[in-house]
Amino acid sequence: MIEVRDLTLRYGRTVAVDDLTFTVRPGVVTGFLGPNGAGKSTTMRAVLGLEVPDRGEALVDGRAYASLRRPIRTLGALLDAGAVHGGRTARAHLAWLARSNGIGAGRVAAVLEQSGLAGVADRRIGTFSLGMKQRLGIAAALLGDPAALMLDEPLNGLDPEGIRWLRGLLRSLAGEGRTVLLSSHLMNELALTAEHVIVIGRGRLVADTSTESLAGHFQGDVLVRTPSPERLADVLRAHGATVVAGDDAALSVRDLAASDIGALPVRDLAASEIGALSVRDLTASEIGALALSAGVALAELTPRGASLEEAFMRLTGDSTDYRTAPREAVR
Numbered sequence: 408m409i410e411v412r413d414l415t416l417r418y419g420r421t422v423a424v425d426d427l428t429f430t431v432r433p434g435v436v437t438g439f440l441g442p443n444g445a446g447k448s449t450t451m452r453a454v455l456g457l458e459v460p461d462r463g464e465a466l467v468d469g470r471a472y473a474s475l476r477r478p479i480r481t482l483g484a485l486l487d488a489g490a491v492h493g494g495r496t497a498r499a500h501l502a503w504l505a506r507s508n509g510i511g512a513g514r515v516a517a518v519l520e521q522s523g524l525a526g527v528a529d530r531r532i533g534t535f536s537l538g539m540k541q542r543l544g545i546a547a548a549l550l551g552d553p554a555a556l557m558l559d560e561p562l563n564g565l566d567p568e569g570i571r572w573l574r575g576l577l578r579s580l581a582g583e584g585r586t587v588l589l590s591s592h593l594m595n596e597l598a599l600t601a602e603h604v605i606v607i608g609r610g611r612l613v614a615d616t617s618t619e620s621l622a623g624h625f626q627g628d629v630l631v632r633t634p635s636p637e638r639l640a641d642v643l644r645a646h647g648a649t650v651v652a653g654d655d656a657a658l659s660v661r662d663l664a665a666s667d668i669g670a671l672p673v674r675d676l677a678a679s680e681i682g683a684l685s686v687r688d689l690t691a692s693e694i695g696a697l698a699l700s701a702g703v704a705l706a707e708l709t710p711r712g713a714s715l716e717e718a719f720m721r722l723t724g725d726s727t728d729y730r731t732a733p734r735e736a737v738r
Protein backbone atom coordinates (compact mmCIF):
# COMPACT_ATOMS: atom_id res chain seq x y z
CA MET A 408 0.00 0.00 0.00
CA ILE A 409 1.24 3.48 -0.86
CA GLU A 410 -0.07 6.39 1.20
CA VAL A 411 0.40 10.06 0.47
CA ARG A 412 -0.77 12.27 3.31
CA ASP A 413 -1.11 16.07 3.27
CA LEU A 414 1.91 16.23 0.98
CA THR A 415 3.17 19.68 0.00
CA LEU A 416 6.37 20.22 -1.99
CA ARG A 417 7.70 23.50 -3.31
CA TYR A 418 10.51 24.36 -5.71
CA GLY A 419 11.22 27.99 -4.88
CA ARG A 420 7.94 29.75 -5.50
CA THR A 421 6.47 26.86 -7.54
CA VAL A 422 4.12 24.68 -5.52
CA ALA A 423 4.65 21.34 -7.29
CA VAL A 424 2.47 19.31 -4.89
CA ASP A 425 -0.19 21.03 -2.86
CA ASP A 426 -1.69 19.33 0.21
CA LEU A 427 -2.14 16.03 -1.63
CA THR A 428 -3.70 13.01 0.08
CA PHE A 429 -4.48 9.63 -1.49
CA THR A 430 -3.98 5.91 -0.91
CA VAL A 431 -3.02 3.34 -3.54
CA ARG A 432 -4.52 0.00 -2.56
CA PRO A 433 -3.35 -3.49 -3.46
CA GLY A 434 -5.20 -5.69 -5.94
CA VAL A 435 -6.12 -3.11 -8.59
CA VAL A 436 -4.10 -1.21 -11.17
CA THR A 437 -4.24 2.46 -10.20
CA GLY A 438 -3.56 5.20 -12.70
CA PHE A 439 -1.96 8.47 -11.61
CA LEU A 440 -3.17 11.02 -14.05
CA GLY A 441 -2.55 14.69 -14.65
CA PRO A 442 -1.44 17.07 -17.38
CA ASN A 443 2.25 17.89 -17.84
CA GLY A 444 3.61 19.65 -14.78
CA ALA A 445 0.73 18.51 -12.53
CA GLY A 446 3.14 17.10 -9.96
CA LYS A 447 3.04 13.35 -10.68
CA SER A 448 6.81 12.80 -10.88
CA THR A 449 7.43 14.99 -7.85
CA THR A 450 4.92 12.93 -5.83
CA MET A 451 6.55 9.68 -6.95
CA ARG A 452 9.98 11.02 -6.07
CA ALA A 453 8.65 11.89 -2.63
CA VAL A 454 7.37 8.32 -2.20
CA LEU A 455 10.93 7.13 -2.90
CA GLY A 456 12.38 9.60 -0.41
CA LEU A 457 14.14 11.55 -3.19
CA GLU A 458 12.35 14.77 -2.22
CA VAL A 459 11.96 16.18 1.25
CA PRO A 460 8.38 17.39 1.68
CA ASP A 461 7.67 20.87 2.99
CA ARG A 462 4.73 19.28 4.73
CA GLY A 463 3.11 15.87 5.01
CA GLU A 464 4.52 12.45 4.19
CA ALA A 465 4.54 9.58 1.74
CA LEU A 466 4.59 6.04 3.10
CA VAL A 467 5.06 2.55 1.72
CA ASP A 468 3.44 -0.15 3.85
CA GLY A 469 3.17 2.42 6.62
CA ARG A 470 6.86 3.41 6.59
CA ALA A 471 9.08 5.95 4.88
CA TYR A 472 10.82 4.32 1.89
CA ALA A 473 14.27 5.24 3.21
CA SER A 474 13.59 3.39 6.46
CA LEU A 475 12.56 0.13 4.74
CA ARG A 476 14.93 -2.73 5.42
CA ARG A 477 14.71 -4.08 1.86
CA PRO A 478 13.40 -1.18 -0.18
CA ILE A 479 13.50 -2.68 -3.69
CA ARG A 480 11.91 -5.86 -2.40
CA THR A 481 9.05 -3.80 -1.02
CA LEU A 482 8.51 -1.20 -3.76
CA GLY A 483 9.86 -1.54 -7.29
CA ALA A 484 10.00 1.75 -9.15
CA LEU A 485 10.69 3.11 -12.61
CA LEU A 486 11.20 6.86 -12.73
CA ASP A 487 13.34 7.52 -15.79
CA ALA A 488 13.96 4.72 -18.27
CA GLY A 489 16.82 6.69 -19.83
CA ALA A 490 18.83 6.86 -16.60
CA VAL A 491 20.90 3.74 -17.27
CA HIS A 492 24.51 3.14 -18.27
CA GLY A 493 24.45 2.73 -22.07
CA GLY A 494 27.74 0.77 -22.16
CA ARG A 495 26.41 -2.12 -20.07
CA THR A 496 24.34 -4.99 -21.38
CA ALA A 497 20.81 -5.46 -20.04
CA ARG A 498 21.90 -8.62 -18.23
CA ALA A 499 24.94 -6.92 -16.64
CA HIS A 500 22.82 -3.96 -15.53
CA LEU A 501 20.26 -6.21 -13.84
CA ALA A 502 22.96 -8.49 -12.37
CA TRP A 503 24.66 -5.48 -10.80
CA LEU A 504 21.36 -4.26 -9.35
CA ALA A 505 20.59 -7.74 -8.00
CA ARG A 506 24.04 -8.12 -6.41
CA SER A 507 23.96 -4.70 -4.77
CA ASN A 508 20.56 -5.46 -3.26
CA GLY A 509 21.22 -9.01 -2.11
CA ILE A 510 18.93 -10.54 -4.71
CA GLY A 511 19.76 -13.97 -6.18
CA ALA A 512 20.97 -14.21 -9.81
CA GLY A 513 17.95 -16.37 -10.66
CA ARG A 514 15.76 -13.28 -10.55
CA VAL A 515 17.76 -11.67 -13.39
CA ALA A 516 16.84 -14.43 -15.84
CA ALA A 517 13.25 -14.38 -14.58
CA VAL A 518 12.70 -10.64 -15.12
CA LEU A 519 14.51 -10.69 -18.49
CA GLU A 520 11.99 -13.32 -19.55
CA GLN A 521 9.06 -11.49 -17.97
CA SER A 522 9.93 -8.23 -19.72
CA GLY A 523 10.45 -9.83 -23.13
CA LEU A 524 14.16 -8.91 -23.17
CA ALA A 525 15.66 -12.40 -22.93
CA GLY A 526 16.58 -12.33 -26.62
CA VAL A 527 18.50 -9.04 -26.33
CA ALA A 528 19.90 -9.54 -22.81
CA ASP A 529 23.50 -9.40 -24.00
CA ARG A 530 23.15 -6.29 -26.14
CA ARG A 531 24.44 -2.94 -24.90
CA ILE A 532 21.68 -0.76 -23.48
CA GLY A 533 22.97 2.15 -25.61
CA THR A 534 21.58 0.37 -28.69
CA PHE A 535 18.09 -0.01 -27.14
CA SER A 536 15.02 1.89 -28.35
CA LEU A 537 13.03 3.90 -25.79
CA GLY A 538 10.48 1.06 -25.66
CA MET A 539 13.22 -1.48 -24.87
CA LYS A 540 14.61 0.83 -22.19
CA GLN A 541 11.11 1.05 -20.68
CA ARG A 542 10.99 -2.75 -20.61
CA LEU A 543 14.40 -2.82 -18.93
CA GLY A 544 13.25 -0.26 -16.34
CA ILE A 545 10.19 -2.41 -15.64
CA ALA A 546 12.42 -5.50 -15.38
CA ALA A 547 14.56 -3.66 -12.82
CA ALA A 548 11.46 -2.64 -10.87
CA LEU A 549 10.35 -6.29 -10.78
CA LEU A 550 13.76 -7.60 -9.76
CA GLY A 551 13.07 -7.67 -6.02
CA ASP A 552 9.67 -9.36 -6.58
CA PRO A 553 8.12 -6.42 -4.71
CA ALA A 554 4.61 -6.26 -3.32
CA ALA A 555 4.24 -2.74 -4.75
CA LEU A 556 5.18 -1.28 -8.11
CA MET A 557 5.34 2.39 -9.08
CA LEU A 558 6.02 3.35 -12.71
CA ASP A 559 6.33 6.90 -14.07
CA GLU A 560 4.96 7.13 -17.64
CA PRO A 561 5.82 3.49 -18.47
CA LEU A 562 3.67 3.53 -21.63
CA ASN A 563 5.90 6.19 -23.23
CA GLY A 564 7.80 4.80 -26.18
CA LEU A 565 6.10 1.41 -26.11
CA ASP A 566 4.68 0.15 -29.41
CA PRO A 567 1.13 -1.28 -29.49
CA GLU A 568 2.42 -4.77 -28.75
CA GLY A 569 4.45 -3.36 -25.83
CA ILE A 570 1.42 -1.53 -24.48
CA ARG A 571 -0.65 -4.72 -24.65
CA TRP A 572 2.12 -6.63 -22.91
CA LEU A 573 2.42 -4.06 -20.12
CA ARG A 574 -1.34 -3.97 -19.59
CA GLY A 575 -1.45 -7.75 -19.24
CA LEU A 576 1.56 -7.76 -16.91
CA LEU A 577 0.23 -5.03 -14.61
CA ARG A 578 -3.21 -6.64 -14.44
CA SER A 579 -1.72 -9.99 -13.51
CA LEU A 580 0.56 -8.40 -10.88
CA ALA A 581 -2.44 -6.61 -9.36
CA GLY A 582 -4.38 -9.88 -9.60
CA GLU A 583 -1.72 -11.44 -7.38
CA GLY A 584 -2.60 -8.84 -4.75
CA ARG A 585 0.19 -6.37 -5.45
CA THR A 586 -0.11 -2.58 -5.34
CA VAL A 587 0.38 -1.10 -8.81
CA LEU A 588 0.60 2.63 -9.55
CA LEU A 589 1.44 4.01 -12.97
CA SER A 590 1.40 7.59 -14.13
CA SER A 591 0.37 9.02 -17.47
CA HIS A 592 -0.76 12.31 -18.93
CA LEU A 593 -2.97 10.47 -21.44
CA MET A 594 -6.37 9.47 -20.14
CA ASN A 595 -7.44 7.16 -22.94
CA GLU A 596 -4.22 5.17 -22.74
CA LEU A 597 -4.50 4.85 -19.02
CA ALA A 598 -8.20 4.02 -19.04
CA LEU A 599 -7.54 0.74 -20.81
CA THR A 600 -5.01 -0.26 -18.17
CA ALA A 601 -6.15 1.18 -14.84
CA GLU A 602 -9.33 0.27 -12.99
CA HIS A 603 -8.91 3.13 -10.56
CA VAL A 604 -7.59 6.63 -11.21
CA ILE A 605 -6.14 9.36 -9.06
CA VAL A 606 -6.28 12.60 -11.00
CA ILE A 607 -4.26 15.64 -10.02
CA GLY A 608 -4.09 19.13 -11.45
CA ARG A 609 -1.61 21.80 -10.34
CA GLY A 610 -0.44 19.56 -7.53
CA ARG A 611 -3.92 19.13 -6.03
CA LEU A 612 -6.22 16.13 -5.91
CA VAL A 613 -8.99 16.44 -8.47
CA ALA A 614 -10.49 12.93 -8.43
CA ASP A 615 -9.92 9.59 -6.72
CA THR A 616 -12.38 7.20 -8.29
CA SER A 617 -12.94 4.14 -10.46
CA THR A 618 -12.13 4.71 -14.12
CA GLU A 619 -15.66 3.71 -15.03
CA SER A 620 -17.40 6.19 -12.77
CA LEU A 621 -15.10 9.02 -13.90
CA ALA A 622 -16.55 8.99 -17.40
CA GLY A 623 -20.05 8.38 -16.05
CA HIS A 624 -19.86 11.58 -14.01
CA PHE A 625 -19.58 13.67 -17.09
CA GLN A 626 -22.70 14.15 -19.07
CA GLY A 627 -22.17 13.80 -22.78
CA ASP A 628 -23.58 16.00 -25.51
CA VAL A 629 -25.92 15.46 -28.43
CA LEU A 630 -24.53 15.73 -31.93
CA VAL A 631 -27.04 17.39 -34.23
CA ARG A 632 -26.58 17.76 -37.96
CA THR A 633 -28.94 19.99 -39.84
CA PRO A 634 -29.09 22.13 -43.00
CA SER A 635 -30.15 25.07 -40.75
CA PRO A 636 -27.57 25.04 -37.94
CA GLU A 637 -27.77 28.73 -37.06
CA ARG A 638 -31.53 28.79 -36.83
CA LEU A 639 -31.68 25.61 -34.77
CA ALA A 640 -28.86 26.83 -32.50
CA ASP A 641 -30.92 29.99 -31.74
CA VAL A 642 -34.00 27.92 -30.92
CA LEU A 643 -32.07 25.53 -28.67
CA ARG A 644 -30.23 28.32 -26.87
CA ALA A 645 -33.57 30.03 -26.22
CA HIS A 646 -34.57 26.82 -24.40
CA GLY A 647 -31.50 26.77 -22.18
CA ALA A 648 -29.12 24.61 -24.21
CA THR A 649 -25.40 25.19 -24.48
CA VAL A 650 -24.58 24.93 -28.18
CA VAL A 651 -21.23 24.73 -29.90
CA ALA A 652 -21.54 25.15 -33.65
CA GLY A 653 -19.42 24.54 -36.73
CA ASP A 654 -15.76 23.61 -36.47
CA ASP A 655 -15.81 23.34 -32.69
CA ALA A 656 -18.68 20.84 -32.77
CA ALA A 657 -16.79 18.80 -35.34
CA LEU A 658 -13.69 19.07 -33.16
CA SER A 659 -15.47 17.55 -30.22
CA VAL A 660 -16.32 14.65 -32.51
CA ARG A 661 -12.64 14.25 -33.39
CA ASP A 662 -11.83 14.24 -29.68
CA LEU A 663 -14.00 11.22 -29.05
CA ALA A 664 -12.39 7.87 -28.35
CA ALA A 665 -11.64 5.85 -31.47
CA SER A 666 -14.39 3.36 -30.62
CA ASP A 667 -16.95 6.19 -30.43
CA ILE A 668 -15.76 7.66 -33.68
CA GLY A 669 -16.13 4.28 -35.35
CA ALA A 670 -19.81 4.36 -34.44
CA LEU A 671 -20.40 7.80 -35.98
CA PRO A 672 -20.74 8.76 -39.62
CA VAL A 673 -17.86 11.20 -39.19
CA ARG A 674 -17.01 11.44 -42.87
CA ASP A 675 -20.36 13.06 -43.59
CA LEU A 676 -19.53 15.91 -41.21
CA ALA A 677 -17.48 17.56 -43.90
CA ALA A 678 -20.49 17.70 -46.24
CA SER A 679 -20.73 21.37 -47.00
CA GLU A 680 -24.35 22.41 -46.46
CA ILE A 681 -25.01 20.38 -43.34
CA GLY A 682 -23.73 21.99 -40.16
CA ALA A 683 -22.83 20.19 -36.96
CA LEU A 684 -23.94 21.32 -33.50
CA SER A 685 -22.77 19.95 -30.19
CA VAL A 686 -25.66 20.44 -27.76
CA ARG A 687 -25.67 20.10 -23.97
CA ASP A 688 -28.40 20.56 -21.35
CA LEU A 689 -31.21 19.21 -23.56
CA THR A 690 -32.01 15.58 -24.35
CA ALA A 691 -32.10 14.23 -27.90
CA SER A 692 -35.90 13.95 -27.79
CA GLU A 693 -36.26 17.55 -26.55
CA ILE A 694 -34.01 18.72 -29.39
CA GLY A 695 -36.05 16.68 -31.89
CA ALA A 696 -39.31 18.15 -30.64
CA LEU A 697 -37.96 21.72 -30.73
CA ALA A 698 -36.59 21.20 -34.25
CA LEU A 699 -39.97 19.89 -35.38
CA SER A 700 -41.88 22.83 -33.93
CA ALA A 701 -39.39 25.26 -35.52
CA GLY A 702 -39.74 23.50 -38.88
CA VAL A 703 -36.02 22.64 -39.01
CA ALA A 704 -34.99 19.41 -40.73
CA LEU A 705 -32.50 17.15 -38.98
CA ALA A 706 -29.90 15.02 -40.74
CA GLU A 707 -28.68 13.42 -37.53
CA LEU A 708 -29.43 13.39 -33.81
CA THR A 709 -26.93 11.33 -31.79
CA PRO A 710 -26.51 11.35 -28.00
CA ARG A 711 -22.83 10.95 -27.17
CA GLY A 712 -21.24 9.90 -23.89
CA ALA A 713 -18.28 12.00 -22.83
CA SER A 714 -15.04 10.35 -23.84
CA LEU A 715 -12.63 9.78 -21.00
CA GLU A 716 -10.17 12.20 -22.55
CA GLU A 717 -12.90 14.84 -22.56
CA ALA A 718 -13.77 14.08 -18.93
CA PHE A 719 -10.10 14.43 -18.06
CA MET A 720 -9.74 17.76 -19.86
CA ARG A 721 -12.81 19.07 -18.11
CA LEU A 722 -11.51 17.91 -14.74
CA THR A 723 -8.05 19.32 -15.03
CA GLY A 724 -8.61 22.23 -17.37
CA ASP A 725 -8.87 25.79 -16.17
CA SER A 726 -12.64 25.46 -15.90
CA THR A 727 -15.24 26.16 -13.27
CA ASP A 728 -15.70 22.38 -12.96
CA TYR A 729 -12.13 22.08 -11.77
CA ARG A 730 -12.30 24.92 -9.31
CA THR A 731 -15.71 24.25 -7.81
CA ALA A 732 -16.34 20.48 -8.06
CA PRO A 733 -16.11 19.20 -4.50
CA ARG A 734 -13.85 16.19 -4.22
CA GLU A 735 -16.68 14.02 -2.90
CA ALA A 736 -18.77 14.81 -5.96
CA VAL A 737 -16.22 13.11 -8.15
CA ARG A 738 -15.47 10.21 -5.86
Ligand SMILES: Nc1ncnc2c1ncn2[C@@H]1O[C@H](COP(=O)(O)OP(=O)(O)OP(=O)(O)O)[C@@H](O)[C@H]1O
Pocket residue numbers: 418421422423424441442443444445446447448449450592
Ligand atom coordinates in the same frame (compact mmCIF):
# COMPACT_ATOMS: atom_id res chain seq x y z
N1 LIG B 1 13.77 20.06 -9.86
C1 LIG B 1 12.84 20.99 -10.08
N2 LIG B 1 13.11 22.31 -9.91
C2 LIG B 1 12.16 23.25 -10.09
N3 LIG B 1 10.88 22.99 -10.45
C3 LIG B 1 10.55 21.71 -10.64
C4 LIG B 1 11.50 20.65 -10.48
N4 LIG B 1 10.88 19.47 -10.74
C5 LIG B 1 9.59 19.78 -11.07
N5 LIG B 1 9.40 21.13 -11.01
C6 LIG B 1 8.13 21.84 -11.25
O1 LIG B 1 7.15 21.25 -10.41
C7 LIG B 1 5.91 21.11 -11.09
C8 LIG B 1 5.50 19.65 -11.11
O2 LIG B 1 6.39 18.92 -11.97
P1 LIG B 1 6.34 17.36 -12.16
O3 LIG B 1 7.49 16.96 -13.01
O4 LIG B 1 6.20 16.69 -10.85
O5 LIG B 1 4.98 17.17 -12.97
P2 LIG B 1 4.45 15.92 -13.79
O6 LIG B 1 3.00 15.83 -13.49
O7 LIG B 1 5.28 14.73 -13.51
O8 LIG B 1 4.63 16.39 -15.28
P3 LIG B 1 5.16 15.60 -16.58
O9 LIG B 1 4.01 14.79 -17.06
O10 LIG B 1 5.50 16.74 -17.49
O11 LIG B 1 6.35 14.81 -16.14
C9 LIG B 1 6.12 21.72 -12.47
O12 LIG B 1 5.70 23.07 -12.40
C10 LIG B 1 7.61 21.63 -12.66
O13 LIG B 1 8.06 22.65 -13.51
